[in-house]
Amino acid sequence: MTQWIEVNTETISPPTESSEIHGVEIVVGLSPYDIPQKVRGYYDRHINRFVIEFKYLAGRERELVQQESDHISLVVGKESGCLYEIRVNVAELNADRVKLKMLLPEIGNAIQKLTKSPRFSAKKWHYEYARDVITKNAEQILAGQ
Amino acid sequence: MSRGLRLALGWISGAAETVVILALACVAFALDVDASDESKHFLLEGAVRFAQEHATEIGVSGLAFFAAGRLGKWLFAERSEDTRIVDRLVVDALDEFRLVAFGRQLSAATPPDHNRVTYFRHRHFVWWIWPFRGIIWPWGKAFPGTGWLVIAYRSGHLTKRARTVFLAPDHAADCEGVAGQAYRRGALRAGKAPKKLPDLSTVSYTGYWKATLLQMREFFGSTKPSVLNFAHERQLVHAYAEATYTSSRQIWYRLGKKRPCPTSILGIQLRDHHNRPVGALVMDSCNEHECIDSDSTQFKQALTKLTKKLRRIERLTYEGS
Numbered sequence: 001m002t003q004w005i006e007v008n009t010e011t012i013s014p015p016t017e018s019s020e021i022h023g024v025e026i027v028v029g030l031s032p033y034d035i036p037q038k039v040r041g042y043y044d045r046h047i048n049r050f051v052i053e054f055k056y057l058a059g060r061e062r063e064l065v066q067q068e069s070d071h072i073s074l075v076v077g078k079e080s081g082c083l084y085e086i087r088v089n090v091a092e093l094n095a096d097r098v099k100l101k102m103l104l105p106e107i108g109n110a111i112q113k114l115t116k117s118p119r120f121s122a123k124k125w126h127y128e129y130a131r132d133v134i135t136k137n138a139e140q141i142l143a144g145q
Numbered sequence: 146m147s148r149g150l151r152l153a154l155g156w157i158s159g160a161a162e163t164v165v166i167l168a169l170a171c172v173a174f175a176l177d178v179d180a181s182d183e184s185k186h187f188l189l190e191g192a193v194r195f196a197q198e199h200a201t202e203i204g205v206s207g208l209a210f211f212a213a214g215r216l217g218k219w220l221f222a223e224r225s226e227d228t229r230i231v232d233r234l235v236v237d238a239l240d241e242f243r244l245v246a247f248g249r250q251l252s253a254a255t256p257p258d259h260n261r262v263t264y265f266r267h268r269h270f271v272w273w274i275w276p277f278r279g280i281i282w283p284w285g286k287a288f289p290g291t292g293w294l295v296i297a298y299r300s301g302h303l304t305k306r307a308r309t310v311f312l313a314p315d316h317a318a319d320c321e322g323v324a325g326q327a328y329r330r331g332a333l334r335a336g337k338a339p340k341k342l343p344d345l346s347t348v349s350y351t352g353y354w355k356a357t358l359l360q361m362r363e364f365f366g367s368t369k370p371s372v373l374n375f376a377h378e379r380q381l382v383h384a385y386a387e388a389t390y391t392s393s394r395q396i397w398y399r400l401g402k403k404r405p406c407p408t409s410i411l412g413i414q415l416r417d418h419h420n421r422p423v424g425a426l427v428m429d430s431c432n433e434h435e436c437i438d439s440d441s442t443q444f445k446q447a448l449t450k451l452t453k454k455l456r457r458i459e460r461l462t463y464e465g466s
Binding site: 009022023024027028029030034035037077079080082 | 337421
């Protein structure tokens with residue numbers, strides 16, 4: 001398996017919403033438990049999938065697998081809705097690294113779809129941030145194929 | 146109250162509860178006995194007939210005694226040695242977290258109350274709150290089972306005497322305080338340099354009647370310094386209350402108790418080992434050392450450590466009980 005890639009919150013800043021109440025700055029942001037600390041990409045021979053995995057500060061919980069398209073499935077936390085894994089069926093696609101890069105928009109769409117499900121709609125910021133992390137670290141993540 | 150008296154009262158309350166349960170069981174048994182034939186005589190005849198005739202009164206007073214016994218047991222309960230150890234471990238973990246959260250720039254002379262870390266735990270039911278939020282109904286516009294955040298632990302404190310509670314229902318807009326908002330929304334900061342919360346250290350508490358009088362004078366156009374000063378203070382308290390998602394009444398209560406009002410507050414959601422929200426962690430500051438950003442590496446490392454410790458303590462507590 002490949003090395004974890006540190007997510008730098010200074011270069012990829014988590015989404016926040018700032019407002020002012022009577023001149024006092026109010027900042028609402030993501031829970032630190034929802035900000036991925038590390039990310040990596042690797043080919044899992046057991047399930048025959050290319051996996052993009054996120055690591056959070058509180059570890060993993062009970063999970064459920066959401067099949068978002070024919071060859072992309074997402075592993076999310078049952079309680080928190082945190083995105084833990086994105087599994088791409090590269091064998092079926094016969095995809096190499098270049099093709100995987102072309103799949104990035106599709107991966108983004110699959111994550112976007114999650115925000116439309118009533119169960120996970122409240123986690124919109126979290127999924128958008130996870131998508132940003134993948135986009136900005138794409139080269140390093142895909143090197144793990 | 147001495148420890149001996151406390152133990153005795155706790156024991157009496159527990160005994161009263163047991164006696165009531167036994168008495169109610171006897172009454173239930175007596176009601177089942179056929180005593181319609183007056184010519185028949187049986188064991189404890191008088192007691193059975195008395196129980197049958199006064200079953201309602203015995204039942205109602207029994208329940209009242211039971212409730213009183215429960216209340217007594219709760220009031221006079223003594224923390225066990227295990228609980229003391231758990232409390233010490235959690236407070237130590239919070240103290241350690243405090244040093245990182247406030248940037249390791251606190252001197253030994255900084256009062257603990259000026260830079261605090263408070264662990265609020267979510268409770269579905271809160272049966273007692275003080276001060277009351279309404280004249281008749283203590284919970285104001287809410288119910289005991291609406292969902293509340295209560296102080297579980299605070300850095301530097303072991304007494305657990307703080308009574309602050311915040312409303313934390315499912316609807317985020319109704320959540321009170323920075324703690325309530327953080328619990329539902331993830332993370333919230335109220336006041337960050339240079340746009341901090343109003344400094345209320347110079348505001349002096351004004352009682353209800355005096356406040357009403359000053360407001361009336363203000364209404365009739367008085368320009369006396371005391372009236373203008375109170376109007377200004379009232380505005381500051383109102384601004385503070387709105388920015389911290391509380392009511393002006395709660396802020397005046399704090400001022401009346403001479404408790405410091407922080408100028409910067411950061412709240413984050415806390416989660417258990419299933420990743421479910423269990424409460425909120427609130428870092429407040431009354432001086433220039435405000436809490437570092439919650440998405441900074443230092444903060445996340447410290448939070449990881451604290452979360453692991455809290456979960457380990459929680460697991461030990463469950464296994465031990």
